[in-house]
Amino acid sequence: MSRRARRPAGWPRAAILALIVTLPVPAAPGQAGPQVVPQVVPQAGPIVAVVSQQAGVVTLIDADAAVVVAEIAVPRVPAGIAASADGRTLYVTHPDPGLVSRIDVAGRRLEASFRVGREPFAIAVIEEGRALLVTDWAGNALIRVDAATGRETGRAATGRSPAGLVVDAAAGRAYVADRESQQVSVIDIAAMTRTATIATGRAPFALALSPGGERLYVANVQSGDLSVIDTATHVETARVKVGLMPYGVAATPDRRAILVANQQGGTVAIIDAASDRVIARTRLGDYPEGIVALDSRRAAMASWAGDAVVILDIAGARGTDHIAVGAGPRSLVVLPAPEDDGPAAEGVRP
Template sequence: MTRRAGRALIVLMLAAILLAPPSARAEEPPLLAVVSQQAGRLTLVDPVAGRVVGEIALDKVPAGIAVTRDGRTAYVTHPDLGQVSRVDLTAPAVTARYRIGREPFGIALDSRDESLLVTDWSGDALIQLDAATGAELGRVTVGRSPAGVVLDQDGAHAYVADRESHTVSVVDLAQMRRVATWPTGTAPFALALSPDGRRLYVANVRSNDLSVLEIPNGREIARPRVGLMPYGVAVSSDGARVVVTNQQSGKLAWLEAGTGTVHSEERIGEYPEGVLNVGGGLFAVALWADDALCIVPDIPGSGCRSVIKLPPGPRLLAVAPRQTGPQ
């Protein structure tokens, strides 16, 4: 091939890439939706570019957040108001307010984004709401002061961290019935599932450790000490590593998922709380006292790749996929 022909081929290849429809190009990375509790704000962040791309005013003291799979709608709990806010991320604005329980805190969407599962901190219950209308569809009594909630891979069961009962409640969602109670360390708060759905990782705030539970039997196979007041937990995409935020020490602990042993620790900022696997080899950590979001590569000891300033009191966060379909 001549040099001129080679240059012509490169031009044609670049043109094909640029003119290709969006579906033919590489998928854009998701955004992050971060709730700032003190400021009463929801911030949309591009974790790859390391910048804020949007901000939405919320009612006071927002806490938990869940986002639909199309990235268009977020649901935010407000424990002090007994309320869940529905937020249109395309508007962007709060479009509905649902009254629920006493102190709604943790929140998750079902596998079809049709209903919400919300923990009621002072009501000791898991409540199911219609996501479109806010109508209560069911509730079940769980342990005392339920905090985090996650669903299994097929959406059949919810796992609830019962902070003051020191257990995880397993709820059959088809019947809205508690079918098992699994012991943990002291004051379980945050939960994360392994990618294969066979292990549940539970951060225990007061015993400063991590319960590693087998699914479906709930047997605790390890409980390593991870640091002072672990408030968040996430798992790498390949399931090989677990990361835990330790609020009081300002550190991120890295664990080997296979053995449950702590691999290393690194200081990342003041009062780290929520942590999330963003995908693309990145984790995001909300730094409460620094009013910032730390983007951490999935490499132990690598530190923050970028630090993004946020409104005061960032605490919990969720992946917000780039919006798809007609706008």
């Protein structure tokens, strides 16, 4: 049976369970050692880190040169990924083994893996790298942990099956997509309490914030649309039809465009941020998954069934490069350059 045939339309637990192995915590020395691909060109451009769920690797890509610069083995069934603000550390979730892994980017190596909740899924780095926020799909919670030790330091209740996560650091808030509750939970990070819920379309999954944090964009998998939410009022101001099963969303830094990856539709929808209107759709990759803006002109998208990362020319609504990666790429993050404030991250799906 092909990978596409055994991929269910909802939560692909059957596919995930097929990849489970028993792992010690932390990983035994040498168990998940790095597999470094020789660097072809200097890393001058943005570096994209992509999780390949079936291959059990994190791949680093120079987006300008469109080449793989490193491949790092991680524990099985990786799902979500986040980067520290200095770009030196990556964190990866593994829902079925219940692990979060920490990767030393410069050393190209897995440093440690620790247990978090029941099924850690989406992840974000907060408090200048000292802490992590992790959604627990089975525990219906957002968990704060110490980034160095993995020790839980706080927990907030969410709706059922919390998936995507995005943080507004300036406002001290986290937004969690509660997939089976058809809502977004708003979490006060300092108090680790839920302060509000916002109704969305069916099966909200991936989240993105506008550059200034004024708008929250929510990809609703089952209703095939995008909820546009005013973060000051918690009111949905628009609902935009985007395509079949949207699983990735990103906002461009220039505030002009919203990008939505439609997994079953095999397309990326480009939305004008001012009018909330779809201005282009382009077929891109095979089973599009996570998507992240590299800058205001380009984006990178994971092609799950194509085992590739595709670079998108936004203005031209076309793919410019296909970079082969390990089997089952799902979520991506851009490693910030030294002058950047932080990474642009994308949610992922159980």
